[in-house]
Amino acid sequence: MELIDIGANLTHESFDHDRDAVLQRARAAGVAQMVITGASREHSPRALELARAHPGELFATAGVHPHHASEYTAECDAEMRTLHAHPEVVAVGECGLDFFRDFSPRPAQRRAFEMQLQIGVDTGKPLFLHQRDAHEDFMAMMKNFDGRLGPAVVHCFTGTREELFDYLDQDWYVGITGWLCDERRGLHLRELVKHIPADRLMIETDAPYLLPRTVKPSPSHRRNEPMYLAHIVEELARDRGEYVATTAAHSTAAARAFFRLPSR
Template sequence: MLFIDIGVNLTNNRFNDDRDDVLAKAESVGVSTQIITGTSPEESEAAFKLTEHYPSLFSTAGCHPHDAKNFKTGDLSRLKHLLEQDKVVAVGECGLDFNRNFSPQDVQINVFKQQLELACEVQKPLFIHERDAGDTMVHLLQEYSEHLPDAVIHCFTGSRENLEQYIEMGLYIGITGWICDERRGIELANMVDLIPDNRLMLETDAPYLTPRDLTKVQKSELKGNRNEPFLLPQVAQKVAQCRRQPLEELADNCYNNAVRFFNLPMTQL
């Protein structure tokens, strides 16, 4: 089985000392490709630089809602320049976070709208962050729907109502190790079977969201509690179990969805 991790924060400094080992360990369990998340113009540039050194890596370019308050004149041009590169495959991580509000909501909306317009212009898919902002998110996506490319709600953790809205709108849904959390992932586990086979993708969001259902052996392979892409099959196994679906079937569907969504060159995989 092969897997594509659609969301890895590989530019995070927790990977600085052993990035090659992290990639090798992931490839050893079938994680053949990773999409490195760009969360700001600076991080997006760093993510792209990584893709130049590793054939199995691709990246996104965007501004996370937490960083929206720092988005300045000229940053949109920086993102657009990155998106002209073949290995930069999506606009994002962008979106809205009304849970933590590290940036004012009006600023988040303004910066997100700029990136929606950018996605419409360059016609590369959207990698979206949404927390406690479902209604506003739906409204904005509908506002740009005429020219909007494909979009994925990364690390979905919302309500059943929001999930059904996103599915109805034709969005893709990214599932992380959140679903493996017996404390807060139960609702997601109970509704992940609502996602159509052709709209589901998998991600670790490493180094965050380490699955809580690891074996002792898996835990012993971790550096502290740092999540890593080699744990993506663990997420896949949980999702398959919740969907009452054979793991190989789920893995194939998610792999093919990611290739199609990000327009990945199969010859490089």
């Protein structure tokens, strides 16, 4: 079984003491390639450094998460564009809107999102998108760029049936995480994932966040890592009524096509 983790925050400080071991455990669990999330001015360059240190295995995104939108200045935009000149950077983002916590003011979020969508237009790279409690504004901003953007994935999908079908109607891809395994918040996903076409379904851990709650035994530190992608795909396959190998093969093919990754 060959898996691709399309969203892992491996630049996070919780991995600083054992990052090589984390990568080795992922390989042993069948994770052949990973896309390292760049979500701020600080961490996007680090994601590129990590990708360049592991050619053909690790790749990076470059962007600024809505939580950090206040840092998205003209200088920041120039930095992001410089990062996107590197072939190891395979998508624009993580970018989008998050009105759940409003860590950055909403006008700043909209401005940062719009500027990053323009990078998507200018580079032709796919988009790695975030949306939480901002669906109406999110869809309106994406509509402003109709016909000018490449493919898009709404990463770490946790939303409603209406939101899912709005994304699928746009031919966007959907990223599923261990949120699926959360009996408190993710039960609705068990039914919704059946409706995602196989060629637009991708899987991710969002490590170190969102450790699947159904992993047994649960690690004491509660840190998620890419090796648990195998557990997520098993749960996803069960919910979709598929063989695990089928779900794995389809999600891997979708990720390779979307990010234009080489075969290994």
